[in-house]
Structure formats: C-alpha cells, structure tokens
Amino acid sequence: MSVTLKDVAALAGVSRSAVSRTFTEGASVSAKTRSKVEKAAHELGYSPNALASSLTTGRTKLIGLISNNFHNPIFLEVFDQFTRALQERGLRPLIVNLTDETEPANSVRMLRQYSVDAAIVASSTLPPSFAKAFHDAGVPVVHTFGRSATSPEVHVVGIDNVECGRMAARELLARGYKRVGYLGGPKNATSALDRYRGFMEELANHPEIDVTHCFADAYSFEAGRAEMLRFLEDTTAQAYFCGDDILSVGALSALKDHGLQPGQEIGIIGLNDMEMSRWESVDLTTIHQPIKQIITSSVDLIEEMLKEPQRYPEARIFPCRVIERGTLRPRP
Amino acid sequence: MSVTLKDVAALAGVSRSAVSRTFTEGASVSAKTRSKVEKAAHELGYSPNALASSLTTGRTKLIGLISNNFHNPIFLEVFDQFTRALQERGLRPLIVNLTDETEPANSVRMLRQYSVDAAIVASSTLPPSFAKAFHDAGVPVVHTFGRSATSPEVHVVGIDNVECGRMAARELLARGYKRVGYLGGPKNATSALDRYRGFMEELANHPEIDVTHCFADAYSFEAGRAEMLRFLEDTTAQAYFCGDDILSVGALSALKDHGLQPGQEIGIIGLNDMEMSRWESVDLTTIHQPIKQIITSSVDLIEEMLKEPQRYPEARIFPCRVIERGTLRPRP
DNA sequence: GCTCAAGTTGCAACCGGTTGCAACCACAGG
DNA sequence: CCTGTGGTTGCAACCGGTTGCAACTTGAGC
Structure with missing residues (x-):
C-alpha cells in the first residue's frame, strides 16, 4: 500500500539505515548516498512515517x-x-473538546495513548487540577490563560487578572462614575474571581463609591445578556466592568432592550479586545489582552520544555491596556 | 518511563500476546486470564499505546x-x-490550518506522515483540488460544505447552494422588492458562485427587477462591510442577499453608518443562521443551514468509509429554510 | 607504500504493539 | 479409556522506523 523505508532502500541499492539517516537531521551520510536515496524517495513519493519513528525516538510532535x-x-x-x-x-x-467533560483523568489517558509530546490547556474556566493532572502524569504542560498563584507546579502564560480588575476600577473612577458594578464570568473560572478581587480591592479605597456585582453562568452572549437584564431591574449602577468582551456584547444587547444608550447613559468596559469589539456597531471600550503574544509565548515555552523537560516552572504575565472606544463616557 | 505490554505481562504472569488480546475487541482470552491482566494493568496504570498498535493494524483513529x-x-x-x-x-x-497555504501537496504529505485514517476538508473556499488530492493519495476524504458537481470523485456533504440562491431571490420577490443585489463571498469559493448563479437564474424570470452584484474578498465582517459601503455610494437596491451571515453583519454595520434602518429602509437576508444572528441586536433574517446535521452526517460518512474504503462517492445535500427575523420587510 | 584517524555503512536489536500458527488444554461423546 | 472438538495460549515474525556497534572505506601525512 504505502511506500516504506525498505522500498526506497531497495531502489537506491543501500541499506535501510542509510535511508533512515538521510531523513534524520545531523546523521552521518555521504553526499553520494544521500543523493541516491533522495532520488529514489522522490521517485516513489516516499515520506517517512512520523508515528513509526516516534516509537524509537519518543517524540511524536503531537x-x-x-x-x-x-x-x-x-x-x-x-x-x-x-x-x-x-x-x-x-x-x-x-x-x-472538553465541553461535556469534567474528569481530567480521561483526557490525560487519551492524550497519553497518543503519546503527545506536551499539552496546552487553553482556558481559564478549567480548574488548575486539569493542568496539574498532566503534569503529574509526566506530560509537559502549559496552562494558557491560567492562574499562576494556585498552580505553582505548572507553567502558566497569561495576564494578571487581579491587576486587570484594578485597572477597570481605576478607569471607571477616573471617569467619575459613582455607582459601579462587576459583571463577571462563571464563578468556577479563576479569571472571573481574580478580576472581581482586583476590582473590589481598588474600590475598597473609595468607600463613597457604590458597588454591586454578579457572576454569569458562562463566558457567553446569553449569560451576559441575562445578567445585565437582571441588573437593570433593580440596580442603578452607572457603569459596569464586564469580565469579558462577549459578556459585554450580551450586556449591550440588554441595554438596547431597555432603550439605554451605552456610553451616554450607562458605561461598559470589557476585557479581551476581540475582533468584534472593533466593529462600529459594537465599538466597545475594553481592556486589551495581548492574545497573540500570549499564544506565541506559550508555544515557545512548549518548545523549550521539549528540550528541557525538568525546566523549573514559570509564569509569563503580559501587561494589558485600556482601548478607548465608545462605551464609556470620556474622562473629564 | 511509561508502562508497556511487557511490564503488565510480567506482573500478570502471562505472555505479551495475552495482554494484547485482553485489550483488543473480540480476541480470544479466557475470563481468568483477562481478570489477571486487568488487575495487573490497573495496578500499573497501563494504557495501550495507540500509535504503536497503529503500526500493525493500520488504523490510527486520527x-x-x-x-x-x-x-x-x-x-x-x-x-x-x-x-x-x-x-x-x-x-x-x-x-x-490552511490560512496561508495554497498547495494541497503539503497538507497531504503532512497528514500521510501521521497516517490519518481519513480527512475532512471543511470549507467552501478551498478549491475542489484539495479534497481530490487526498482522494488521489488514497486517503478517504469528505468535503464538507463542498460542491458535488465539480467533485464527482469525493464525498461531499452540504447544501444546494444554487437552490439557496434561488430561495433568497424568491424571498425578496415575495416581499415586493424591485431593485435587489447579491453581496457574495470570495469568487474562489464555490458557495459564493453557486449562490450567485441560483440568485440570478431565479431573477432571470423577472426581467422587470433590477439586479446588481459583487463578490467580497473573504467571508468576513470587514469584507462584507467594505462591499456594502461601496454599494451605498452609487447603488439604489432596496434589498440584498448577503451570501453569509458574517457578510450580513458587516453589511448591517455599513447601513448603520449611513443612518439606514435595516428591515425598514433596506432589506438584508443572510445565509447560515449562526448564533449571533439570533442576538436581538442583529436579528438577522437568514437562510438556515443545518450545520449540526451536516457535520454529524460527515462524520457518519467518515466512519462508513473506514469500514468500506472503496465506497462509491455520494453527495449528501440537506435542505435549508428561511428564518424570519427583522431585516426584511414583511410579506404583503 | 604504509599507517591511522575520520567518515561512512550495514547488521542486528529494539521501540510497543498485533497476529498467524501450532501446541496445548479441558471436556463431551462414544 | 480414547477421540475429537473448540477454546486458549505462547512463540515468533512483523509493522516502519532508529541507533549502537563494528567493520569498512577513504584519503592525508609521512
């Protein structure tokens, strides 16, 4: 069926080792052999079986x-x-896809069956135990968007969520809002809790400010909308920090229902700066999370761990900044 | 490092074959041996290496x-x-992720290196040659969201895009619009071309109707917005069929810029019925594409191909229907 | 022409499994 | 007690590669 080492070796008139070596970086092959092999390989349309080689090398690149x-x-x-x-x-x-899975053991087993070289847990709504389960099973792991404080044993790449909470609070204060609220993600997300903590800590220095808060069921449009509708029934905050842009967009939709003009009558500040937030119809003032840097850095870290498995765990934290758009009133 | 067959065999006091057989469906093992092996495996935390077994079975489940x-x-x-x-x-x-790749050969080679059991091409903006390349390389393939007419040799699952174009045209006619337009996806997408064709064919029966059209650079918000802004400069269509919901959302944003009220002053009908289209702030009248059925069916087909590789190619086409929301004026 | 080091090559064992085959076992039927 | 049967088991070869080792080739230096 498919072309193997042996076929190429036969055609090129060399041993299987010679073929193997021409396809492995830094192995010792003469130019003559190499060219014979390459010619034969090309002729047969050979490409090495990554899975078979993983057996001996222990690397799958998965x-x-x-x-x-x-x-x-x-x-x-x-x-x-x-x-x-x-x-x-x-x-x-x-x-x-862990949408309906709560047990780390299953994913760990599954990924070990496929001998992945490493794992990336990309979510702030998965508990630290997930990343830790991989670490304990000897699989190098990076928790992207994780919380470093409660995961000292694994690598974490992301932002300082507590600081983001403070930043949001400072921003609302600077614009003179007197009654503010936090509309956060689900309570099981470390990001939602940390942003809450930062927000509250900063406001604790300003006892004259009135604060409310709630946690949505999920980081989703519907959840954000539902919570904002609830707020609008009996709360009188002038501005909200929504713990994620998608919650903000849900909240904006709720405001619209009530005929409230975001930016003018009610302020909203989000977090993430997703593509949609730049759309003119959304135009969300938000805290920019440097997704690209976070991900590049996560993958860099993965690569480094492959070279040095016992690497001492670290947290890579990237600064965020406020992006001014139309959903907060201007600074005085 | 990791636990292998041999370790389990040694602990259970049986041969490696016996261990292998307890873990393969339908192999002949006595209840006694099986329980011994299972006990030992559990004790050592053994789970079989899927990649190693793929070597002999030829199945990776990838x-x-x-x-x-x-x-x-x-x-x-x-x-x-x-x-x-x-x-x-x-x-x-x-x-x-083929975002910056145009050459099928690379992906084919790559996926063959990992011995995937099958491939799913999930895009209508990739040319038929992509799916065909897999087919020619002997990899079972399904082109989801593909076009069956130009890919007779591969399995296709999706919708009848020409019919969707007609459906959109009929819908606009039924609502009494006299000047209409098509704002399609990129010209290299079969979906964009077919929807265009259906739309035009239907309108050819109504020479009194004024028609314009254009193709956006991509299926994206920005592209949809840009094209609609261009239309608004010199065109006077009363309603548009946007060949995708994301184009529609971009177009809606452009309308808003010009102070035009969708549904009232200008009609928009999309295609897909994505989650966002249901949001109150979008409220897009659109043609529902049964994504879930299409995908379930694609995966079913993949499974069947694994059982019967030489299966005769087929096209599975699912009907679409109009979802009435707020961006078209009501039928008279 | 000889020596020797460096570079090249093939053999054979191994990675972690699967599987055809033959030997073995227990047990039912005669 | 013998025979035949069907189920169980282990051996050994194999899947498609890699790699340590020893043997070989090459060519420079004298």
Missing part, C-alpha cells in the same frame, strides 16, 4: 490542545493563533 | 480536519460540532 470554550468568539482567534504557531514549528495540534 | 476559515464565527460552531462528533466515536481530530 501537542494536545485542550479547551472547553466554544461559545466565545475570542476562541476562534485563539485557535487560529495556536494552530498556526504550532504548525510553524512543525508541531501538530491534537484537539480535545 | 482524522485530519482541514480548514482555512478562522474569521467567520460560524466556524467556532463548526469546530465545536466536529470535535465533539469525532470524539464521541473515539476518533481524534488533527487540525490543519
């Missing part, structure tokens, strides 16, 4: 990419960046 | 999932559905 977030548009950007960054380095993403 | 569409939110739904459908059947998606 990277498990684990996520559960398929309802937040930012994740289309995340998948795009991850798949491209991995491909550029000759690595292959093996996707695991 | 499925190449190839796409280039990472700027259309519908693809988040597509990836979600695909990854789940594959997982449910014990198959593993190996993603290939």
